[in-house]
Amino acid sequence: MYRWLVLSSRPDLWTLDPDVLHLNHGSYGAVPRRTQEVMAGLRAEMDANPMVWFRTVAGRLTASRLALAAYLETDPDGFALVPNASAGVTVALQTLPIPAGSRIVLTDHAYGAVRYAAERFAKARGAEVVIAEIPIEADDETVVALIADRLAGASVLIVDQITSGTAKVFPIDALVATAHDRGVPIVVDGAHAPALIDAPASAGADFWTGNFHKWPAAPRATAGLVVAEPWRTASMPLIVSWSEYDERMPERFDMLGTYDYVPWIAAPESLRVLAELDWPTRRPQLTTLVEEGAKVLAKALGTGVAEVAHPPATMRLVELPSSVDLSGGDALKLRVSRELKAEITFTGFDERKFIRLSAHAYNSLADYEKLSAGLPKLLA
Numbered sequence: 001m002y003r004w005l006v007l008s009s010r011p012d013l014w015t016l017d018p019d020v021l022h023l024n025h026g027s028y029g030a031v032p033r034r035t036q037e038v039m040a041g042l043r044a045e046m047d048a049n050p051m052v053w054f055r056t057v058a059g060r061l062t063a064s065r066l067a068l069a070a071y072l073e074t075d076p077d078g079f080a081l082v083p084n085a086s087a088g089v090t091v092a093l094q095t096l097p098i099p100a101g102s103r104i105v106l107t108d109h110a111y112g113a114v115r116y117a118a119e120r121f122a123k124a125r126g127a128e129v130v131i132a133e134i135p136i137e138a139d140d141e142t143v144v145a146l147i148a149d150r151l152a153g154a155s156v157l158i159v160d161q162i163t164s165g166t167a168k169v170f171p172i173d174a175l176v177a178t179a180h181d182r183g184v185p186i187v188v189d190g191a192h193a194p195a196l197i198d199a200p201a202s203a204g205a206d207f208w209t210g211n212f213h214k215w216p217a218a219p220r221a222t223a224g225l226v227v228a229e230p231w232r233t234a235s236m237p238l239i240v241s242w243s244e245y246d247e248r249m250p251e252r253f254d255m256l257g258t259y260d261y262v263p264w265i266a267a268p269e270s271l272r273v274l275a276e277l278d279w280p281t282r283r284p285q286l287t288t289l290v291e292e293g294a295k296v297l298a299k300a301l302g303t304g305v306a307e308v309a310h311p312p313a314t315m316r317l318v319e320l321p322s323s324v325d326l327s328g329g330d331a332l333k334l335r336v337s338r339e340l341k342a343e344i345t346f347t348g349f350d351e352r353k354f355i356r357l358s359a360h361a362y363n364s365l366a367d368y369e370k371l372s373a374g375l376p377k378l379l380a
């Protein structure tokens, strides 16, 4: 019945350890073999003659940056390279005016480090962090209403496009419109969005950031920052660059001194791998795969697949039995890694505990079946 899924799985394009069940692409991605080879070639060039390498980096970065902006279908004049989504959010908070006494509004689904960034800037500017509480089951209309309720006195709204711990898609177009109606700038944390949502930065947010090192399988430390026109002049990289006085915003973020530019230059190779995997056809197949995998696991655990109102294409939450104790931090994850040779992640929300499952092109149903065969006993 699942034969087509097994046939379409392409672990051969990756170098992942075949003895391990890799079911958590969502955390750190996985780089295809071909991109690794491109990186190795670039590193060899760099170490054969560092002087020549650093003379050629600027031109290569421009080419890569334009390719990544085109992939997002966004204006290249407002698109800069940053190391990760955390950096993108930090640049946004550094740029936006946050007057004393104002509010930085987030939701209770926000990524931990993003919340810390909001707290750091709130403290520095004498502002307050306000959290909008959103049930997992909330539909788009409810999400917008609950966030809109918290916007009085806000200087910034930060929202996830796809949440991390709860694997839920937020209605970004409506949230951008709602924030702008109230004159509140909006920062979209699209860490998981590239390759899962088409043209993910198109809603007109003041700032949008997203990782290429998650679903597009680019080398780690490759992310993008999309800045709306009014903020481009004021937006500065976290490391002062040689283009400090360049009027062009993307260029200011390019040459950050002596830095490892190889991942940024190699990243377009992963986009080519995705294109060859026929991603527009493959992505819905991965949805079917992760849904089936989640059902198999939930059945084995005697629980259910969490009813998230708007789940993303390639991640699902499986409820953990209430008896499972996650208070030991990473201890349980480490046991699963050691004893079952499986890489998964546990998340929690509102007293509920979940396993967040991912599916990428190297996965097949057998991966989820193997996990389901071993996990109930380990958790018992």
Ligand SMILES: Cc1ncc(COP(=O)(O)O)c(C=O)c1O
Pocket: 026, 027, 083, 084, 085, 086, 087, 111, 113, 114, 160, 162, 163, 164, 189, 191, 192, 211
């Ligand atoms: C929603 C969300 N925001 C931000 C981040 C941070 O990404 P990075 O570690 O690449 O900065 C993540 C990482 O998983 C995330 O899921």
